[in-house]
Amino acid sequence: MREEVIVRVGAKVLAPFIITFGLYVHFHGDYSPGGGFQAGVILAAAIALLALVYGLDAVQRVVTPRFVRACAALGVIIFAGVGVVTMILGHNYLGYNALAHDPKHGQHYGILGVELGVLVTVFGVMVSVFYLFAGRRGRTQ
């Protein structure tokens, strides 16, 4: 597909919009359908699209497998870390009210933080899975 101009330009134009839409789904996750999981999958889809059009090697130079794996771990740290922060602030584990004076804002920040962790992990795992399958050199080739 590397020779098809329309596909190449199309993918290049679409990718930033897909990523923006992913972030939209994340930040509106607490008021409308969506959230970290869906957002992470959408972001991973942008990477998958670029890899399909420009080739796996080109994409892996930008989004390295090491970075992707680090994302998978980092998300868990963010999620559990939010809980630890609320605990240090004197509330129970994941008691978001600790995060702001107004409990309403506290809940908002808390859920955004936790969902950010979900987003990062899901993105990392999805792209890792894609890399693993796309990088397999089949016996028939």
Place this chain on the structure above:
Amino acid sequence: MSAHLPVLQVVVPLLAAPFCLFLRRGRAAWGLAVLASLASWVIALALLRRVLAEGVLSYAIGDWVPPIGIEYRVDVVNAWVLLIVSTIGAAVSLYAGTSVEREVEAPRIPLFYAAYLLCLSGLLGITITGDVFNVFVFLEISSLSAYALIALGQARRALTSAFRYLIMGSVGATFIVIGIGLLYVMTGTLNMADLAQLLPGVWDSNTVKVAYGFLAVGFCLKLALFPLHLWLPNAYTYAPSAVTAFMASTATKVAVYMLLRFFLSIFGAPFSFGVMALDRVLLPLALVAIVSMSLVAVFQVNAKRLLAYSSVAQIGYMILGLSFATATGLTATVLHLFNHALMKGALFMALGCVMYRVGSVHINAMAGLGRRMPWTMGAFVVGGLSLVGVPLTVGFVSKWYLILAALERGWWPVAVLVLLASLLALVYVWRVVEVAYFREFPGEEETREAPWTLLGPTWALVALNLYFGIDAARTADIARRAAEVLMAGIGS
């Protein structure tokens, strides 16, 4: 800080797991895993002490009050299981340092410890939570990481056995979540204590009975009760030694705990034994498991697989205790959870030492090792005696309570059967001992004793086998209190 102990029990290994991935050196990841496992062991000890002194502890996650939010609820029963899991977790993590370096490729070692800590936190989470859906979530965390751990074994067959376990385990987990879903439909709550209060009102509905059936099959798959045990022997045989020692002493125990918690604490003994006849369903299965699996173990040529079949038989003992439907029987079950973890942990660790030096755990490969590796085989002998149930070991204490419970019900044929099965255990342990002590060492090459980094944790468990075999007052007392809590149900 001490108010947060229930949640820290799970969070410490959970948070340590991703950090293992950032430490690129295997040794550093191991250090972190040891620290986290020891910390959760200390927390479990502190929790048990507090529960024994003060009674039930409750922790509201996210400050949401219990029936609505997720509650972590610690009573004598799960404080006891937490201690079992974290004790084995700490011992295995110390042991893993040397063993895993030999058996797992270097780049994968940080991944190994990440999966190990996730598995540990999953098992601790299942045990500590007071919310049935949370049980399912942690069950998936522990199972998925367990499949990965087993697949890290050296032999290519580790992959197929992990895959088989994945299929069977997922079927089990699906059945469990279907059961939980049906309970939620009938009561509108997921909190265990709340469920226990609301369920008697809907006992008559078929939905609850179907939920009970789904849960029963799901748990029995997870704990490898006799006809549903097929995933277990291969998984234990081909996993890395440290993983086998960990899984054999914790995963099935936690599954038994889930069974006890759901069917006695939530549904209640009157429903389980009176309406659903759980005891009459489990009794024949347990007896068949004990006898047939001991017989199968006798004919194995691989020592690890031999012990794996023995584990299925030992699970039969635990279920047998439950199927007496008495407080004494339950005491035997709860006691055997702990005792079996100690003996199987020690035995599989001793086999890991053999694997480290000899590179094989086939019985024939162990010829003459009694001289060459006296401490390793010594640990195996003591662990084996404990498995048989010789006095002064924990195995004897378990058998004692089981037979006591059988005689209390007047089921003397069952008592005789338990004693006969102990003789079978003697036969299969003897097969290994005979080869190790009474056959000449075949090779010329220098096979030395395993390093102390492996022997230390192994003998620590052996020492616990002997200590709690001689002084069983404490363990038996806790087990009796746990049995009373289980019989009374969660509401009281």
